[in-house]
Amino acid sequence: MFLYLSLALTVSAGIGFGYGLYRFFRNKSALYVQMIVLGVGCTMLGRLFTTLLYLVNGEINEGFNVGMLGIIGSFLFFFSANFGQMDSIVDDGSPKFRKTRIIALAAPLTVGLIWCALAVIFGINSSSVWIGIEMLFLALASYFHLKHLIIDDVSHGLIRSIRSYNLLSLGYAFLCIMEVLAECFSFPFFCSLIICVLECAVLLAFVPVLERGVKKWTT
Amino acid sequence: MDNLTYIVFIAMTVSLALILPLAEKKLRRLVIFMIVGIFSCLFVSELNNILLDSFHNDVFYVTTTITPVTEEIVKMLPILYFAIVINDDRHILIPNAFALGVGFALLENMVILIQNIETVTILWAFVRGFGSGLVHGICTVMVGWGISYIKKRRKFFFCGTFALLSAAIIYHAIYNLLVQSEYQYVGILLPILTYIPIVYLLRKKGIKPGGVSET
Helix, strand or coil: CHHHHHHHHHHHHHHHHHHHHHHHCCCCCCHHHHHHHHHHHHHHHHHHHHHHHHHHHCCCCCCCCCCHHHHHHHHHHHHHHHHHHHHHHHCCCCHHHHHHHHHHCHHHHHHHHHHHHHHHHHCCCHHHHHHHHHHHHHHHHHHHHHHHHHCCCCCCCCCHHHHHHHHHHHHHHHHHHHHHHHHHCCCCHHHHHHHHHHHHHHHHHHHHHHHHHHHHHHC | CHHHHHHHHHHHHHHHHCCCCCCCHHHHHHHHHHHHHHHHHHHHHHHHHHHHHHCCCCHHHHHHHHHHHHHHHHHHHHHHHHHHHHCCCHHHHHHHHHHHHHHHHHHHHHHHHHHCCCCCCHHHHHHHHHHHHHHHHHHHHHHHHHHCCCCCCHHHHHHHHHHHHHHHHHHHHHHHHHHCCCCHHHHHHHHHHHHHHHHHHHHHCCEECCCEECC
16 A cells, blocks of 8 residues: 555656746746756655565565655755755845744754654664654755744745745655654554645745745845 | 687777767766766676675576666665765756766677577667666666756755655666566557656756756
C-alpha cells in the first residue's frame, strides 16, 4: 500500500512541478519563484525514487536512501529562495525586527526537540542520524517560513502577498515530520493515508498559491 | 582486467590530447573538460571498488544509493574549481559541464564494455551511449548551473548548489535503479525525455556548445 501512497505523492508533485515549469520557466520570472518550482521538482524526483524502489525492491532500506535527498533538496531550495532572495528585502537587520527573529526560532526549535525526543526513544543509530540530517534542513527552511509569515510588511506588500505560500510551506514541513513520526512509531495505515492526502493537496497547491501571491507584486 | 581500465584511459586521453595544440580556445576548453571527465571516472572507479568491498559486494545497493553520491560529488569538483579560479560565466560553464559529464560517461561505458565483453550487443552500445552519456551530462549541467552563481549571489550559491546536487544525485540514482530492473527501457527513455526540454531551454537562453553566447 505504501507504494500507492508514494505514487500519489510523486504524481501530485509532478503535476505541481509541471504547472510551475509552464507558468514560470517559459518566460522570464523571478528567481525566487523559479527556486520554489525547482523545490517541488526535487520533491517529485525524491518521491519518484522511493516509488521505484518500492516497485523494484519491495522495501526501503534502513538508514540512508536517496529518496531522503528529495526532502533535503526541496527544503534547501525553499530555504535558498527565502534566505538568498527575500530575507534581505523584508528584513534590513534593524533592531525593530528582533522580536520577529526570536519568535521565528520557535519553528526550528520545535523540529529540533522532536528529533531529540526521537533520538531519546530510539537511540542514536543510522536511521535517527539520517532523520536528524533531514530535519536539520527542514528546520532551516521553517525558520524563514515562520519569520516571513509573522514579519511586519515594510516592503509595499511584497511579503504579505506570499504569506499563504509561507503558511503552506510550514504546513508541508509539519506534514513531512508527521510522515517520519508515522514511520518511526508505526502509526495505523489510516494515519499515513491522511498525511499522504494532505501532502498531496499541499504539493498541488504550492505553485497556484504562489502564483496568486506573486501576481500582486506587479498589479 | 584492472589494467585494462588504465589502458583504455590512456588510449582515450592521449588521442583526445592530440587535438589540444590544433584547436581554438573554445574547442580546446571542451576537450580539456572531456579529459577531466574521463579522469574523474577513473578516480571514481577506484573509489567505487573500495565502496563495493565495504558493502559486501551488494551491487544493487551500492549503485542505487552510494555511487550516485560519489560520482556527482567528484564530477562537481572540477566545475567548482573552474568557476572559482577561471570563469563563472554560465554560458561557458554549462557546455563545459556537459562535456565533463560526457567524458565521464565515455570511460564508464568502456569499463562496463570490458566487464561484459561476452554479452554486449549493438543495441547495448546505443542504450549506453544515449542513456549513460545523457545522464552524466544532464546531472553535471544541473550542478554547473548552481555553481555559476558562485560570485554573483553567494547566498544562492551555497544552498542552491547543494539543492541541485541533491536533485542530480536522485536523478542519477533513478536511472541506475531503472536500468538494473525489468523497467530498463523506461530508464533509457528517461534521459532522452529530459535532454530535449533542457536543450530547448538552453538554446532559448542563448547557451550553445562551445560556450558561445548569443545574448
